[in-house]
Amino acid sequence: MSTQLSTTFTTTLALVEQFQTALTTPPATAAESAKDAKDVEALPLLTASATALRAHVTKLSLLAITSPFTHSAIGTVLRELNESVLPSLVTAALLITPAQYTKAFQTEVLGLAKSVLTELLGLVREVQRVDDKKEQEKGAKESDLTKAEKEVVTRTTGRVWDACDVVIDVSQKGVVGFVMRRVEQWRDLVRDAVEEIEEWDPEDDDDDFMDELLDEDEKGQKDEEEDDEEETAALNEHKKLTLRFLKPVAQVYPAIINNRLKNAGNAPLASSTGIKTLESLMVNLQAVPDHVDEAAGGLYEADFERSAEYLQKTRKCAAKAVDLVMVPWGAADDAPADKFTTWAKTWLKVVEEVSKAIDEN
Template sequence: MERMGPPLPALIDTGRASAVTLSVPGPAQNKFSSPAIRHPPSAVRPITAAAAAAAAAAAAALCHRQYSINIQQAFPSHQKSYLGNYSAFSLLTHLQSSLSLVQQDNSPPSSTASPVDAFALARDATHLIRAHATKVSLLLTNAPSQQKQPPAALSAVVADLIEGPVPALASAAQGCDPLWCGVVLRRELALLAGRVLAGLAGLLRFVSGAASLDDDNQSSVQATAILWSACDALIQMTSSAPAGFFVAKARQSEELLKDVADELREWGQQEPDYEDVYDDDDDDEDDDQSFSDDDDDDDDDDDSSPSAQSLIDHLLSPQPIPTDDPSQIRPRLATTLRLLRLATLLLGAAHRRRLPDIHVPGCDPDSPLPTRLDALARVLDGLPERFEDLAAALYALRPVDVDDALRRCVRDARHAADLLADDWDGAPDRFTLLVDRFRQEVKLPEPEASKAADTSAAPSQG
């Protein structure tokens, strides 16, 4: 990448005062303000105001090959003065704090003249962060053992990181508009971007100690691997979002529901065996009465008595359904397995035929799609938890709790079907017919009390 802005000595100054204070200048402290943070002189890389302007221009050049980005909207003029007082570590710390606030804030970013393609900007910036981090790792590994200052090549790579891709990545996450992709996707982008910045900060901690890294090469390699993993996750998400994000969620929920169904099916096939329990108690009493000091007898007793682990497993494992089934658990288990099968079929069809067609509507405040995507993400995350609660009620053999959990599962499954019924433009299609059949098959179970009341009232009416 071509150098932009002032030369390296103006960007990296390792001989400044004893410490550098992180503070947010400006007429008023905003919500991103943080207490003063001090770093040793060997770890600081102050950035001038001119370097901040160069960072803005570099960030635009990174992504201009595919998208036209207005750099003034990515880096407002008041933010340029902020960057001028930050070192490399303090800048990363501040940006991570800002992204953590993005994950908690539902308010949209400040209005801009034209929308920013946040996914494209984040993807290109992450590619460059990964490439530059690889250079840093190689230079750290091959750094001279007696050198007191970081090599010039290493300092240049760090300067390139701070000038361009790092602020570009933070701007992508902060500038992602919920009206464009929804709150859930914005939070996911901020979360993954924060992990990339945290991984980069972990790698840059080794830059100031390049003179003594002979014994710590393995640690720098581990830090590089952590950063690579974070970069790959963000690149995969931004390359396939929004469709790929929801396809992955639907597949994960489908697999979890299949696991719940397999466990319940295996539990339902278990038969209560009381004879083994009584036999074990009798064996324990016989062992206590025939206790002797003979080693052979002790070995025989150990072989015949149950182990401690088997007793723990027996106590913690769910009890099988009784043979007489006084609580009518087996009919409820059959209803649960049927509902699980229908829900997995719906999710499987959705991630193959509905979710891959998701598209972003742009910054249209009247579009219902972002709200629909947020609701869909919540129901996809919550559906496995609902069925896990239902399974826990079945294991406990509590029919009232089972009925309540069944109703909640049916409501969530029908809600997911409603969100998936029409296409992303709001029109019915062939997939809508499949959803209609699902609605016909999935019905709320009637309470046992109402059934009993109807049964008792029937003879009196006759």
């Protein structure tokens, strides 16, 4: 029985590594086969397989740390993993294609599935070590695992659970839920940047700079010490304009979340146009926090040209995002305006006016 179990361990480890490779470089045939699959199949299959994997590793863990060590029971769990659970998990992940679920969601799922397999590898190897220990004790009275040995197995099992839970959460929330979570993250980054600019005081920076100069050469700098009121005034003016511009930009995120993503269901996935819109929406909303950081950096360094350049890039991406979802999902461009459509048109006018002020200064 021990030889048979050893072979099963080897098979499981080799299979997991092969599946990791498959997820790293999905074959072109996977995308073709997915075209024939119903949209509703991949995510439920992903949920079910991750749930089954979680249950199986629980059994595997308990069998490994509980005496007596039963080779046949552990072999059964491993064979079930090899023959059904793992193939189902990988198949589900490969059915997530850009054409049906967006490239970003595919990348997320493939990465999460690989994480599950990586953690599973760790657990299987730990159980294999337990098996090796029991083999060495063969013929003698079998001893229980030490507390430390048991903790290693349970800790490794916990990591597999966590990885499975993330996959289950993502698959149950679906593409729109995934997009919402990302948009919320980018929203928080923009809010943090705005708060940082609000708290920044140009006069404090000037004082700190003068203190450093005085520390370096107190006598030489005392004669030259004077506040640059013109530069400080300019910094304060640009800070004011920057905040006046960024606060409406920050409003884009909750507005899109509440009016175009929350309760959207599968409407954005109903057509290739909707998928492309989601892709473009994410690209533009993700770019905004980086542009805001660059604009803030230019402001802090009194590089107003650089700051204005990145504020305009911010405006371009934010305006594109708003325009992409100007009308409800699936509605014609000339459909009657809803609450968000009216808000969006007003928002575009406000941002255009503020942008003119920034260019003038």
